[in-house]
Amino acid sequence: MGKSPEKHGGRRTVLKRGSRPAQGEGVCPASRAASSEPCVQMRTQVRKGSDEARERHGHEPGGVPGEFAPMRLQKFLARAGVASRRHCEELIASGRVSVNGQTVTEMGFKVDPASDAVALDGDPVSLGEAPVTIMLNKPAGFVTTMSDPEGRRCVADLVPLEQYPGLFPVGRLDCDTTGLLLFTNDGQLGYRLAHPKHHVDKTYVAHVKGRAGKKQISKLRRGVTIRGGLTSPAKVREIGSTPEGSILEITIHEGMNRQVRRMCSAVGLPVLELERIAMGTLHLDGIRRGCWRVLSDGEVEELCKAASLGE
Numbered sequence: 001m002g003k004s005p006e007k008h009g010g011r012r013t014v015l016k017r018g019s020r021p022a023q024g025e026g027v028c029p030a031s032r033a034a035s036s037e038p039c040v041q042m043r044t045q046v047r048k049g050s051d052e053a054r055e056r057h058g059h060e061p062g063g064v065p066g067e068f069a070p071m072r073l074q075k076f077l078a079r080a081g082v083a084s085r086r087h088c089e090e091l092i093a094s095g096r097v098s099v100n101g102q103t104v105t106e107m108g109f110k111v112d113p114a115s116d117a118v119a120l121d122g123d124p125v126s127l128g129e130a131p132v133t134i135m136l137n138k139p140a141g142f143v144t145t146m147s148d149p150e151g152r153r154c155v156a157d158l159v160p161l162e163q164y165p166g167l168f169p170v171g172r173l174d175c176d177t178t179g180l181l182l183f184t185n186d187g188q189l190g191y192r193l194a195h196p197k198h199h200v201d202k203t204y205v206a207h208v209k210g211r212a213g214k215k216q217i218s219k220l221r222r223g224v225t226i227r228g229g230l231t232s233p234a235k236v237r238e239i240g241s242t243p244e245g246s247i248l249e250i251t252i253h254e255g256m257n258r259q260v261r262r263m264c265s266a267v268g269l270p271v272l273e274l275e276r277i278a279m280g281t282l283h284l285d286g287i288r289r290g291c292w293r294v295l296s297d298g299e300v301e302e303l304c305k306a307a308s309l310g311e
């Protein structure tokens, strides 16, 4: 049963041995004291991942997320969608490609996409935006949209759109749900992560009204009927309690609208607070509420694997 009392989301809570402490208390360089006050975090250093992941995510060893590092000319052309890499080599060899006005026929020639002007038959060739994926610790009270006609606060206000244009949220969290929300400008990755068929586990901590009994927990584990459909089996455990009821950790891979709230209500345990703490192997650890950070290549690689992109 419960151990030492802790503060969690403004309630006195008792967390069980082995359960995680309150989230959103990590280090934020922007050092804003109030956890409800949004802050912007500087981009992190790129850690080493596999070449495959770097290739897919658009930057090379030592590169910076959201920016392309120098790369070989044939790769540049292929990535810009000119042709296959082999065909691009033929184009280079035949003298049709120039860099900064000079024809280049050398195959290993490196170009810097940030500063070099590449042209094919005199027509400029460019790469567009480099893919980047960031993780936000969403505060309550923000709708998951990039703009809101009703003027409500939306998650777009919390992410660095000027630095990384084209970011969009991967899936959604309810206005009152807090925690891990991914943004990417990589359409394929976003689609795969949000699609239930790709089975990316999402883990939530739910404060519910009422103490969860064994029967309720096993019903949640087996699947419950919400809106006429049976939910897939879930991982559910009680990790603590509050004066109002239980704290449940629930892992699902589907993304039905208000799924966790509906599942808990279906077994008589209305949700009082809901936080998403993990997606796949990615955990919110260390990101304060309202803060974000760029994912490393290794983290993107893990997500790709979870979403079957790595196969």
Ligand code: URA
Residues within 6 Å of the ligand: 172, 173, 174, 175, 177, 257, 258, 259, 260, 261, 262, 274
């Ligand atoms: N399930 C919910 O009920 N709400 C969320 O925001 C996410 C999952």
